Amino acid sequence: MPSSADMPGQDVRVARTRADVARAALAVLRAAGFDDLTHARVAEQAGYSKTTLYAHWPSRLDLLRLALDALGTLPHPRPTGDLRTDLVAELTAFRGSLADLRLDRVLCGLADGSAGADAAPLRDRITAEAQYGLRVLLAPRFAGARLDAALSMLTGVVACPSLMVGALPDDAALAAAVDMLIGSGEDSVR
Amino acid sequence: MPSSADMPGQDVRVARTRADVARAALAVLRAAGFDDLTHARVAEQAGYSKTTLYAHWPSRLDLLRLALDALGTLPHPRPTGDLRTDLVAELTAFRGSLADLRLDRVLCGLADGSAGADAAPLRDRITAEAQYGLRVLLAPRFAGARLDAALSMLTGVVACPSLMVGALPDDAALAAAVDMLIGSGEDSVR
Numbered sequence: 001m002p003s004s005a006d007m008p009g010q011d012v013r014v015a016r017t018r019a020d021v022a023r024a025a026l027a028v029l030r031a032a033g034f035d036d037l038t039h040a041r042v043a044e045q046a047g048y049s050k051t052t053l054y055a056h057w058p059s060r061l062d063l064l065r066l067a068l069d070a071l072g073t074l075p076h077p078r079p080t081g082d083l084r085t086d087l088v089a090e091l092t093a094f095r096g097s098l099a100d101l102r103l104d105r106v107l108c109g110l111a112d113g114s115a116g117a118d119a120a121p122l123r124d125r126i127t128a129e130a131q132y133g134l135r136v137l138l139a140p141r142f143a144g145a146r147l148d149a150a151l152s153m154l155t156g157v158v159a160c161p162s163l164m165v166g167a168l169p170d171d172a173a174l175a176a177a178v179d180m181l182i183g184s185g186e187d188s189v190r
Numbered sequence: 191m192p193s194s195a196d197m198p199g200q201d202v203r204v205a206r207t208r209a210d211v212a213r214a215a216l217a218v219l220r221a222a223g224f225d226d227l228t229h230a231r232v233a234e235q236a237g238y239s240k241t242t243l244y245a246h247w248p249s250r251l252d253l254l255r256l257a258l259d260a261l262g263t264l265p266h267p268r269p270t271g272d273l274r275t276d277l278v279a280e281l282t283a284f285r286g287s288l289a290d291l292r293l294d295r296v297l298c299g300l301a302d303g304s305a306g307a308d309a310a311p312l313r314d315r316i317t318a319e320a321q322y323g324l325r326v327l328l329a330p331r332f333a334g335a336r337l338d339a340a341l342s343m344l345t346g347v348v349a350c351p352s353l354m355v356g357a358l359p360d361d362a363a364l365a366a367a368v369d370m371l372i373g374s375g376e377d378s379v380r
Contacts, residue, residue: 035303107353108298113225120356127354145362146370149347153367155354156346157339163297164317164345166310172335177343180336183373 014056021046021053021063022070029067033102034109037063061118064106068125071101076133083137087154087178090133094158095168103130104162131155141182150181204246211236211243211253212260219257223292224299227253251308254296258315261291266323273327277344277368280323284348285358293320294352321345331372340371 024046029037042063043050057063074097077089098104103126110119110126131151142150157177161169169177214236219227232253233240247253264287267279288294296316300309321341332340347367351359359367 033303104301108301111294111298111353111356113223123354123356130354145360145366149359149363149366150370152347152350152354152359152363153343153370156350157342159354160342160346160349163301164313164320164342164349166301166313169339169342170335173339173342176335176339180340180343180371 017048017052017056018066019070021048021057022066025063025067026070029064029101029106034064034106037067039063059116059118061110061115061122064122068122074129074132079137083141083182084178086137087134087182088175090137091154091158091174091178092171093133094130094155095174097130098158098162099168104159107159108163127155130159153177153181207238207242207246208256209260211238211247212256215253215257216260219254219291219296224254224296227257229253249306249308251300251305251312254312258312264319264322269327273331273372274368276327277324277372278365280327281344281348281364281368282361283323284320284345285364287320288348288352289358294349297349298353317345320349343367343371 021042025037025042028041028045032041037060039050039053039057039060043053046053053063057066075093077086077093079086080089106126107123109115110123112119134151134154135147138147138150138154154177157169157173161167161173211232215227215232218231218235222231227250229240229243229247229250233243236243243253247256265283267276267283269276270279293316297313299305300313300316302309324341324344325337328337328340328344344367347359347363351357351363
């Protein structure tokens, strides 16, 4: 962003409003989840009128985009160089983000047929961000369909249990998934 | 179900209505998905009044339960005895069921906070049915956290891509997932 000294007054105000609303949208997403990320809730949180919000960001997806802007990147732990340790740390961080932002509900909302064509780029942005650290760790070891499958498997271990059994995976499940994937489990050849 | 000869006339009529509505609910689920599994759609499909449906099955979850009753079990291919072949066949069958019934949308709907306390048993029923064949194949090889993780990983390979990248996994991704899990992949020790 250019410094405010370079910007006309109106642009400065719009940028400040955007930053305020983005922070408010992220706070609502964290506190209430995507299902309740509404103009009314964000307007109240930000201290702006609903009219102002609708004028600049007419859809709920716009509010989600602002919240993601305010978030920046998801936390990715710094790699230690030990693949097992680093993969477990990534999955643990992803589990934290999933819980923090209720990302499963966000992805469900974006997959809803009524979400419209704007949903796919947002979904892809969240997926890319969620898988970024795993991809960095796995790309030197796997390629092609195996890389895709490995990313789906590890992402699935974190994201699927909340949909399929109503709970996040525990530490043992994350470690077991990594062990099976990289072949260092108890029953594989060492 | 007792034979109709054992049942008073009213029970027979209720049972016939239930069967008709269950088949209609399954047809709507297949054609339109859980988001459009409404009393109006099912009543129209079944040729009964909405009033009748609401009287017996007041919630949308009741309609989903009927649809699952009409479905019976998901298709599970008969095992051949070759673990790799059987796991790939199970994943392929699960991918077909996911597409046929839009199970990802059903699970999203059941995970919605507004779905209420009745949602969890239905979710568990779908998950148990989806994982049944995989569990039979994996239970002799894995236990505890490793079995849970293996089930999540393989289920995740099928169910997560539709939410995370908007497409079902191709055959290569399913085969790669199985190879990595059972350690017969190209880069593992044979």
